[in-house]
Amino acid sequence: MNSGNTPAVWQNPLRDKRDKRMPRIAGPCAVVIFGVTGDLARKKLMPAIYDLANRGLLPPSFALIGFARRDWADEDFGQIVYDAVKKHARTPFRQEVWDRLAEGFRFVQGTFDDDAAFARLAETLRKLDAERGTGGNHAFYLSIPPGAFPVVCEQLSKSGLAETQEGCWSRVVIEKPFGHDLESAEALNSVVNSVFPESSVFRIDHYLGKETVQNILALRFANEMFEPIWNAHYVDSVQITMAEDIGLGGRAGYYDGIGAARDVIQNHLLQLLALTAMEEPVSFSPAELQAEKIKVLSATRLAGPLEETTSRGQYTAGWQGSEKVVGLLDEEGFSKTSTTETFAAITLDVDTRRWAGVPFYLRTGKRLGRRVTEIALLFKRAPHLPFDASMTDELGQNALVIRVQPDEGITLRFGSKVPGNKMEVRDVNMDFSYGSAFAEDSPEAYERLILDVLLGEPSLFPVNEEVELSWKILDPALEHWAEHGKPDPYESGSWGPQSAFEMLQRSGRDWRRP
Structure with missing residues (x-):
């Protein structure tokens, strides 16, 4: 099991290791989606995660955590993901892939300014690291309005989730718009980089x-x-x-x-x-x-x-x-x-x-x-x-x-x-x-x-x-x-x-x- 920064790569011993056709498979990790009830999460993010799993590009030790205000249990969140996948996934639905993926679904209820909710999120991730072997590697996907970026970044810092132990990583994914002018973009970059180093910040431009x-x-x-x-x-x-x-x-x-x-x-x-x-x-x-x-x-x-x-x-x-x-x-x-x-x-x-x-x-x-x-x-x-x-x-x-x-x-x-x-x-x-x-x-x-x-x-x-x-x-x-x-x-x-x-x-x- 790979718990460090180096992603696991599937190896076929019958091939030269330099064969460019070999898929690159993600290592053990957990993805947390903030804004999990929004259109982007339902139409793009959840189906894309299923399609990656269906194509064998996610490891068995993978987990998906939803964070929102809804009063949901883990099973309720699983149903939301299921509905999104059935409606928007690009690859055929396979029950065995779904069952394996769904074992790693968790849901945390809370608002962005709720310290206790982020403490629960931290505890949920610790349990997943221990139970599913996600290795302390966590990606936080901010599928939320830009105005909420600062408070979520602050909470991730305050709860210790932005910190990484040796051999692990913590990354933040930000959706556009990245500010509304130069001044606001500089302020936003300053806030994000005060919590995450630039090497751990991934700004999504889906056209790229x-x-x-x-x-x-x-x-x-x-x-x-x-x-x-x-x-x-x-x-x-x-x-x-x-x-x-x-x-x-x-x-x-x-x-x-x-x-x-x-x-x-x-x-x-x-x-x-x-x-x-x-x-x-x-x-x-x-x-x-x-x-x-x-x-x-x-x-x-x-x-x-x-x-x-x-x-x-x-x-x-x-x-x-x-x-x-x-x-x-x-x-x-x-x-x-x-x-x-x-x-x-x-x-x-x-x-x-x-x-x-x-x-x-x-x-x-x-x-x-x-x-x-x-x-x-x-x-x-x-x-x-x-x-x-x-x-x-x-x-x-x-x-x-x-x-x-x-x-x-x-x-x-x-x-x-x-x-x-x-x-x-x-x-x-x-x-x-x-x-x-x-x-x-x-x-x-x-x-x-x-x-x-x-x-x-x-x-x-x-x-x-x-x-x-x-x-x-x-x-x-x-x-x-x-x-x-x-x-x-x-x-x-x-x-x-x-x-x-x-x-x-x-x-x-x-x-x-x-």
Whole structure:
């Protein structure tokens, strides 16, 4: 049994120990979920833990503890987990896996400011260490509002749960948002780091757990054909889009006052930018990856003037497919005078030798034309075209598009001659799709990230410096918008407000229509 920091790794004696196909299995440990009654825990965390167990990636000496105000016994909590797994798990239900996993379920009732509840939690973990062999290794998952982070961290410190004995570990997992501006992010990081060292803090950005996001590194650094053109000599602009076709009905409590920029750009999109624009790391060790991301974020700034290079919008009534939908101000829980943006777009300059002069356009929004997340590198046009205008009137810019979701894959767009007896060039696509290229399904993002927490593998988690640099980039836009009134309206089912299109048209460019 492994009770130390080194994760257990299943060994097949018939294989070379360097075989990369061997799964990495977590060592003995316990996971405590705060906010266990919330949507995230039910729809993502509990099913992901079951799926990891079902795939043989959790050890027999594993335990799951729920912490909430509900008056539940261990069996009641087990039923909640069972219902969540049956409804949301990605792998088939197997009774023998469930029975083994459920033996380690415990529930602790209490509120975040209840000293006695945290004393009971500490006692529960001590018993699990002794009875199930969880080895003193504990992960605390804060699936709770950010305002509750300080009090929970303080309680974990006061109860001794943040301390570790030699050969054991204690880690904290924090869900976004990581603050609402630079000042609050610095204060939050200070509170968390006063209890847990930075090496024990795992900030979840679920986009970094997606297979296609990780594939950016493989595409760039495992293929010599792309590196020579991945720079300002050949790339005209980069567009990073996260569009959703859903509205915000029922989410006013979380979203109102936060908005699209804080919700998506500060974390997901700036992380995608960092992976796209960073230099090649010396290795894929966590320290080297984080160092390169920090370098590129340090060189990134908002392009100005902000009234011309940024846009924010708020959806109005319209058609989403065949369904008539209401505008944000008519959604339940939103004030008729709400100025929360549901669309945000910004222009960024990356002041490095590789990217000088290449604008990075980031946009996100609700109630847009379709659900899609993509990174598009749009290339400069050929310096000399020996064709007259009629031959190339249907030819656009060459593009390399990384599709993060849905239909994960990569598309390369280039010009090709149309069959016939005349010279006519038209755009064609060369397409790679994960679904058709690989027989094995990609793991769900939370499966990968939870397993990495238990393995102590921090590569896919932003450190506090990345978080603070992201806020430093975004804050001037948030301050500018706060001073300049309401967001621009756009019709549901469209691709955003007119100001977003004008933002690119000023430089002779257009948004891609995914």
